[in-house]
Amino acid sequence: MALKLYNTLSRKVEEFKPLVDGKVSMYVCGPTVYGHGHLGHAKSYISFDIVVRYLRYIGYNVMYVQNITDVGHLTDDADEGEDKLAVAAKKEHIHPMALAEMYTASFFEDMDTLNCVRPDISPRATGHIPEQIELVETLIEKGYAYEANGSVYFDISKFPEYGKLSGRNIEDMLAGARIAVSQEKKSPCDFALWKKAEANHIMQWNSPWGKGYPGWHLECSVMSMKYLGKTIDIHGGGIENQFPHHECEIAQSEAANGVQFVKYWLHNNMVTVNGQKMGKSLNNFINLKALFAGDHETLSRSYDPLAVRQLILQSHYRSPIDFSDAGLTAAQSGYDKITDAVIALRKAIANAPDGGVDAKIAEELEAIKTKFDNAMNEDLNTAVGLSVIFEMVKMTNALLDGGKATKGTLVAIDSLFRLLGGDVLGIVKDEYAAASAGDDELLDHLIGMMIQQRKDAKANKDYAASDAIRDKLAGFGILLEDKPGGECAWRRK
RNA sequence: GGCGGCGUGGCCAAGUGGACUAAGGCGCUGGUUUGCAAAACCAAUAUUCAUGGGUUCGAAUCCCAUCGCCGCCUCCA
Numbered sequence: 001m002a003l004k005l006y007n008t009l010s011r012k013v014e015e016f017k018p019l020v021d022g023k024v025s026m027y028v029c030g031p032t033v034y035g036h037g038h039l040g041h042a043k044s045y046i047s048f049d050i051v052v053r054y055l056r057y058i059g060y061n062v063m064y065v066q067n068i069t070d071v072g073h074l075t076d077d078a079d080e081g082e083d084k085l086a087v088a089a090k091k092e093h094i095h096p097m098a099l100a101e102m103y104t105a106s107f108f109e110d111m112d113t114l115n116c117v118r119p120d121i122s123p124r125a126t127g128h129i130p131e132q133i134e135l136v137e138t139l140i141e142k143g144y145a146y147e148a149n150g151s152v153y154f155d156i157s158k159f160p161e162y163g164k165l166s167g168r169n170i171e172d173m174l175a176g177a178r179i180a181v182s183q184e185k186k187s188p189c190d191f192a193l194w195k196k197a198e199a200n201h202i203m204q205w206n207s208p209w210g211k212g213y214p215g216w217h218l219e220c221s222v223m224s225m226k227y228l229g230k231t232i233d234i235h236g237g238g239i240e241n242q243f244p245h246h247e248c249e250i251a252q253s254e255a256a257n258g259v260q261f262v263k264y265w266l267h268n269n270m271v272t273v274n275g276q277k278m279g280k281s282l283n284n285f286i287n288l289k290a291l292f293a294g295d296h297e298t299l300s301r302s303y304d305p306l307a308v309r310q311l312i313l314q315s316h317y318r319s320p321i322d323f324s325d326a327g328l329t330a331a332q333s334g335y336d337k338i339t340d341a342v343i344a345l346r347k348a349i350a351n352a353p354d355g356g357v358d359a360k361i362a363e364e365l366e367a368i369k370t371k372f373d374n375a376m377n378e379d380l381n382t383a384v385g386l387s388v389i390f391e392m393v394k395m396t397n398a399l400l401d402g403g404k405a406t407k408g409t410l411v412a413i414d415s416l417f418r419l420l421g422g423d424v425l426g427i428v429k430d431e432y433a434a435a436s437a438g439d440d441e442l443l444d445h446l447i448g449m450m451i452q453q454r455k456d457a458k459a460n461k462d463y464a465a466s467d468a469i470r471d472k473l474a475g476f477g478i479l480l481e482d483k484p485g486g487e488c489a490w491r492r493k
Numbered sequence: 494g495g496c497g498g499c500g501u502g503g504c505c506a507a508g509u510g511g512a513c514u515a516a517g518g519c520g521c522u523g524g525u526u527u528g529c530a531a532a533a534c535c536a537a538u539a540u541u542c543a544u545g546g547g548u549u550c551g552a553a554u555c556c557c558a559u560c561g562c563c564g565c566c567u568c569c570a
């Protein structure tokens with residue numbers, strides 16, 4: 001069975017067929033770097049991270065480009081207001097490019113923490129000003145754009161397909177009262193390709209139309225074309241970018257090149273916080289660093305980044321997701337359950353009796369993988385994909401409880417955990433920080449002493465003393481687990 | 494006003510015409526284990542899929558209506 005993806009352009013789930021056999025070109029709208037990453041970024045980039053990982057898992061050679069927007073978008077709408085980066089930079093008393101640098105680093109850090117694979121290319125908008133100017137020139141030459149008072153606008157009337165992605169028509173939009181009217185534009189729907197800069201505008205470049213800066217849709221068209229070609233397989237982004245951003249990208253690119261810009265348009269849905277829209281202007285967004293540190297008024301604790309990732313994977317990428325403390329706690333519990341099972345499994349491998357893979361288990365693992373593949377092939381049903389991981393957890397725990405599984409069997413299970421849970425879903429790690437021996441040898445000795453004391457107390461039926469030791473360690477985040485046969489293991493919580 | 498989505502157990506969430514007497518997670522309850530816990534395992538937890546009609550041999554899944562919620566249309570992932 002082949003991969004199927006929901007294509008916003010056709011509003012249908014379609015079988016995915018790349019332009020070139022075995023290769024996929026994919027562009028995802030990246031962040032505007034004027035603040036730390038937040039939950040919305042997490043949802044979006046984890047969603048597309050899954051797309052990339054799954055495509056690679058099923059054998060495609062993927063070229064993944066995700067831009068960094070470090071200029072140009074305005075605080076208000078396409079034609080008014082200030083450059084968001086400039087506003088933030090002014091507030092922090094640093095140069096806009098220093099601000100962009102800082103938040104770009106922060107963004108990469110957060111995405112690494114969420115275990116998102118790095119894009120192959122992360123092009124910056126400011127690094128592609130000449131290319132953007134070239135595209136504007138091309139559009140003017142071909143009659144799709146016009147200059148007015150040092151700015152250049154795309155002439156929507158020359159591109160009848162405008163609206164095909166978002167299902168809008170120009171008449172309806174003209175009837176709407178919310179479109180800002182500019183004297184320079186022939187039609188209120190025309191959008192800026194290049195904006196004339198006032199003298200006090202920090203970020204500005206020379207152009208054939210005087211000093212200015214690029215319009216806010218231009219960079220994606222240009223960088224997509226430059227690194228992936230005139231027609232690409234997949235373009236992803238948040239659903240709110242469907243209109244106008246992606247609509248404008250299509251207009252610019254297809255007008256300039258005369259060929260289809262993108263085969264498959266993928267859009268992820270939005271995030272709400274406690275049932276309410278999370279928006280920049282609402283100022284209710286939870287930034288990722290605060291989330292990982294538990295440093296937010298609505299959060300009772302910190303959350304493991306991969307538990308956040310798991311929460312996102314529990315629902316479909318095209319569904320909205322609500323973040324709440326309760327939801328995060330539930331996801332964290334589930335994540336811990338998987339992690340504990342995998343750690344226990346890997347520990348057990350060392351002491352397991354030699355032997356090959358149990359035939360029945362091998363068969364079950366095969367069925368599990370098939371179920372996983374089928375779910376993911378249906379427009380990336382990560383919720384079912386995750387449920388498969390939980391089936392493996394159950395299988396693992398049952399086998400470990402039985403204590404008779406061979407090394408070969410356990411290794412086979414671990415391999416599948418690494419493949420499906422690790423390579424594809426990104427929630428199972430290759431290595432976990434040593435929870436007992438190894439690096440923490442000293443800690444292990446010390447806790448071992450406590451465990452021995454507790455054991456002695458228990459032997460004397462001094463349960464008050466033994467429970468006090470357990471409680472005290474729990475207070476430090478150390479959980480004791482009594483095993484059958486009087487053994488006691490410890491792990492961090 | 495235009496466009497789109499959603500409403501499934503206490504919570505989250507998959508399923509979108511027939512193996513659904515509805516996956517999975519969290520939670521709760523009972524059991525095994527334990528001195529007691531924790532962890533793990535086993536069992537139980539929706540005769541029902543917002544409501545009312547309709548189509549069909551058959552609907553959570555299709556159609557219509559009603560109610561409720563949400564998003565986009567302005568920067569946002």
